[in-house]
Amino acid sequence: MNKSDMDTLRLPARIESLKLFQDFTCQKLKGWGLPQALEPKVELILEEILTNVFNYAYAAGTEGEAEVGCELKDGSLRFVIADWGAAFNPLESPPPDLTDDIDARKVGGLGIFFVKEMVDAIAYDRAHDQNILTIAIRVNSPNT
Amino acid sequence: MTDCIIREENGIPWITPQGRLDSMTSPQVQQQIDELIMAGKRLLVADLSDVGFVSSAGLRIFMMAQKQLKKAGGEIVFFGVSEAIMTIFKMSGFDSLFRMFSTRQEIAAALAPHQGGQALQQHEAGGIQFSYVKNSVRPGSCFPIGSQDKFAQSRYELQDSIPVKQADIQFGAGLAAIGDEYEDYKEFFGEAVVINRHFFFYPAVKRPSVDFILCREPDPSMKYRFFHGFGFNGQCSAVASFESMDGFITLDNLITALLTLTSAASIGIVMLAESKGLLGMNLKKSPIFENKPKNGLEIFDAANFSEWMNFPIEPTDINNIIAAAGIAVRSRDGLASKYEKLLSKDALHHIHGGVFTKEPLSKNPAQFAAELSRVLTELEATKVQHVLGQSKFSSGLVGIVEF
Numbered sequence A: 001m002n003k004s005d006m007d008t009l010r011l012p013a014r015i016e017s018l019k020l021f022q023d024f025t026c027q028k029l030k031g032w033g034l035p036q037a038l039e040p041k042v043e044l045i046l047e048e049i050l051t052n053v054f055n056y057a058y059a060a061g062t063e064g065e066a067e068v069g070c071e072l073k074d075g076s077l078r079f080v081i082a083d084w085g086a087a088f089n090p091l092e093s094p095p096p097d098l099t100d101d102i103d104a105r106k107v108g109g110l111g112i113f114f115v116k117e118m119v120d121a122i123a124y125d126r127a128h129d130q131n132i133l134t135i136a137i138r139v140n141s142p143n144t
Numbered sequence B: 001m002t003d004c005i006i007r008e009e010n011g012i013p014w015i016t017p018q019g020r021l022d023s024m025t026s027p028q029v030q031q032q033i034d035e036l037i038m039a040g041k042r043l044l045v046a047d048l049s050d051v052g053f054v055s056s057a058g059l060r061i062f063m064m065a066q067k068q069l070k071k072a073g074g075e076i077v078f079f080g081v082s083e084a085i086m087t088i089f090k091m092s093g094f095d096s097l098f099r100m101f102s103t104r105q106e107i108a109a110a111l112a113p114h115q116g117g118q119a120l121q122q123h124e125a126g127g128i129q130f131s132y133v134k135n136s137v138r139p140g141s142c143f144p145i146g147s148q149d150k151f152a153q154s155r156y157e158l159q160d161s162i163p164v165k166q167a168d169i170q171f172g173a174g175l176a177a178i179g180d181e182y183e184d185y186k187e188f189f190g191e192a193v194v195i196n197r198h199f200f201f202y203p204a205v206k207r208p209s210v211d212f213i214l215c216r217e218p219d220p221s222m223k224y225r226f227f228h229g230f231g232f233n234g235q236c237s238a239v240a241s242f243e244s245m246d247g248f249i250t251l252d253n254l255i256t257a258l259l260t261l262t263s264a265a266s267i268g269i270v271m272l273a274e275s276k277g278l279l280g281m282n283l284k285k286s287p288i289f290e291n292k293p294k295n296g297l298e299i300f301d302a303a304n305f306s307e308w309m310n311f312p313i314e315p316t317d318i319n320n321i322i323a324a325a326g327i328a329v330r331s332r333d334g335l336a337s338k339y340e341k342l343l344s345k346d347a348l349h350h351i352h353g354g355v356f357t358k359e360p361l362s363k364n365p366a367q368f369a370a371e372l373s374r375v376l377t378e379l380e381a382t383k384v385q386h387v388l389g390q391s392k393f394s395s396g397l398v399g400i401v402e403f
Helices: A015-031 A038-056 A110-118 B026-038 B056-071 B083-091 B104-111 B182-188 B251-261 B302-308 B365-378
Strands: A007-012 A065-073 A076-083 A121-127 A130-138 B004-009 B012-017 B019-021 B043-047 B051-054 B075-079 B121-125 B128-134 B141-146 B162-165 B171-177 B190-195 B198-203 B211-213 B223-233 B238-244 B266-275 B280-283 B321-329 B349-356 B381-387 B392-402
Touching: A007 A015, A015 A038, A015 A065, A038 A065, A038 A076, A038 A110, A038 A130, A038 B051, A038 B056, A110 B056, A110 B083, B004 B026, B012 B026, B019 B056, B026 B043, B026 B056, B043 B056, B043 B104, B051 B056, B051 B083, B056 B075, B075 B104, B121 B251, B128 B251, B128 B365, B141 B162, B141 B171, B171 B182, B171 B198, B171 B321, B171 B349, B182 B198, B190 B223, B190 B280, B190 B321, B190 B349, B190 B381, B198 B365, B198 B381, B238 B251, B238 B365, B251 B266, B251 B321, B251 B349, B251 B392, B266 B349, B266 B365, B321 B365, B321 B381, B365 B392
Parallel strands: B012 B043, B019 B051, B043 B075
Antiparallel strands: A007 A065, A065 A076, A076 A130, A121 A130, B004 B012, B121 B128, B128 B238, B141 B223, B162 B223, B171 B190, B171 B223, B190 B198, B198 B211, B238 B392, B266 B321, B266 B392, B280 B381, B321 B349, B349 B381
């Protein structure tokens, strides 16, 4: 969970920051020469995780921050997404039941389910009063 | 910013979001879909040809639309879903919740009006488009309950409370209450409506809320208590959907036009409609002897009226579903005295309606029974009122019982 050698961006936890986080990350991907096809996937992951943080980490009316760090190491793209809000492990939320019909089907819960489906590893940690989500995606990078 | 273009093809709106459907842009698209559904659209095509990115926020709006539309006998389908988005759709199980098409011909064939079952006939009268099915059934019957004689003076007493067995009344309207002991329910008489034996009434008290008895199986011991009103039983000789061709439809105009679908001189009406401004009346006090005005004047007298009647000047309950039942006659000339007594002076109809939640309604006459059951047993009623002729509606479903 060491973020010290990662490039990070910390911004207010609100929806307006989403695009800045996505742009920051995509710039990194470009810098590392990763295929452009990876960008929509990374943008989707960030949106699903961060909108959860923006909506639920901090009590309504209170300001908080979110931080995104990323690095490319040993053929894996690694993201660390942190907030200083109430303890919450998104990985514990139950997956939607895809066999339900339209009436019974729950409208929520798809976002984190997508993320789990799309990444190679995901882990949650609560440390130093932070929720820390670490995500890894294997890539065939020209640099590794 | 996503632009969402809406265009119509063969009367079906195509929603064509541009670019991304994510947490930033989805609220806008959702609002446009909601407006289409509220405007009465039941079939929608979401054309995703120009969408390159969908997040769960985007998926959510389609799921919510499909939940609403399916309940109302409608559907949202997809067109032009790219391979990348299809991957997300499959991951989310969307392929079993939505139909997806890749050519216009497929859509046209799939969404054409259903030919199976009984064919719908079209009829136009008074600027209203009807699609209807006729059934050959025996005439129904209408029966008066109690009397209005003691109403204006608020002189009803124990012996005026007429028990009507749930099993004996299929439809009806009047001034009624529920309870076992007169002393316990006498203060609660208010506007009531009976539809498929379900009973809804609006107690005439200070802060009323609708009280109701639902009927799954007729309960032999269940009785509704009426001071006055009427009931009618029978099967619908015609079930129609109606829709305004221009502007909104007043209840008066709707009834005049409905009478062109039948040759009967008097009919029972059962209706589900989307309100565009209800003008309804309800009593504010139970018209019992104990409450009779001290000034000796009638409750309808100007001196007493506002204390007794809730009579709004402005239309209310826009977009709510109104579930109503009542009677209508073609003319007052030569009218049987039985009906004469059930209609107020000069009126050609007497209809009570329950005001239910704002939700889309099916427009398919074949689903009338299911829609009635859904509205009455699943949605919440906020009022029951005597519906006045200038109340406005956009569209709905209506059944006619010929007497």
